[in-house]
Amino acid sequence: EADIYQTPRYLVIGTGKKITLECSQTMGHDKMYWYQQDPGMELHLIHYSYGVNSTEKGDLSSESTVSRIRTEHFPLTLESARPSHTSQYLCASSGTGTGPYNEQFFGPGTRLTVL
Amino acid sequence: RKEVEQDPGPFNVPEGATVAFNCTYSNSASQSFFWYRQDCRKEPKLLMSVYSSGNEDGRFTAQLNRASQYISLLIRDSKLSDSATYLCVVNEAGGYQKVTFGTGTKLQVIP
Numbered sequence: 001e002a003d004i005y006q007t008p009r010y011l012v013i014g015t016g017k018k019i020t021l022e023c024s025q026t027m028g029h030d031k032m033y034w035y036q037q038d039p040g041m042e043l044h045l046i047h048y049s050y051g052v053n054s055t056e057k058g059d060l061s062s063e064s065t066v067s068r069i070r071t072e073h074f075p076l077t078l079e080s081a082r083p084s085h086t087s088q089y090l091c092a093s094s095g096t097g098t099g100p101y102n103e104q105f106f107g108p109g110t111r112l113t114v115l
Numbered sequence: 116r117k118e119v120e121q122d123p124g125p126f127n128v129p130e131g132a133t134v135a136f137n138c139t140y141s142n143s144a145s146q147s148f149f150w151y152r153q154d155c156r157k158e159p160k161l162l163m164s165v166y167s168s169g170n171e172d173g174r175f176t177a178q179l180n181r182a183s184q185y186i187s188l189l190i191r192d193s194k195l196s197d198s199a200t201y202l203c204v205v206n207e208a209g210g211y212q213k214v215t216f217g218t219g220t221k222l223q224v225i226p
Contacts, residue, residue, distance in 0.1 A: 106158035
């Protein structure tokens with residue numbers, strides 16, 4: 001089993017609230033990622049990080065922000081949640097190697113509903 | 116053209132059947148390849164890496180064709196528990212090693 005954790009698993013919140021989705025991994029991986037996925041739809045990369053103090057935007061534009069102050073921790077923040085942010089958010093990490101061993105490990109996801 | 120393309124399916128196959136999925140990629144510099152499995156409302160989980168010479172894990176066989184830029188997944192003797200979405204993943208070479216997920220192929224194994 002991969003050692004990557006996300007909290008909360010489920011969050012129902014009102015419009016305009018600030019939220020932070022937590023993601024942590026104990027594998028010492030340098031690379032971490034945030035994906036957004038609606039039910040039955042494809043994964044969309046919204047943020048990634050090479051390592052501490054490195055953050056980049058992904059392929060899908062997102063109003064969320066991320067930080068990477070510690071290797072093991074990659075939180076995602078929405079300053080003002082809106083119903084359009086309702087989705088599943090998946091965090092992943094991978095090591096620094098190349099080739100067929102550098103797979104991504106996923107956390108269980110946070111299912112966010114904004115009312 | 117998408118960087119990684121898969122037939123979304125669904126593939127509806129009877130138990131015991133053999134089913135194959137293909138995935139094409141556009142970047143010839145792509146370096147590593149994977150198949151992931153995703154169950155409904157769950158996170159993706161690695162099914163198998165794809166090696167240059169092809170590799171097998173029980174009923175699952177993965178192949179890489181660099182010349183034609185595609186990878187394949189073959190499932191033999193399908194089980195009901197194989198029902199899931201299968202995601203093709205391609206890693207590019209380079210410092211960041213951009214990771215691209217396909218949209219997935221849905222498999223439904225029917226009794």
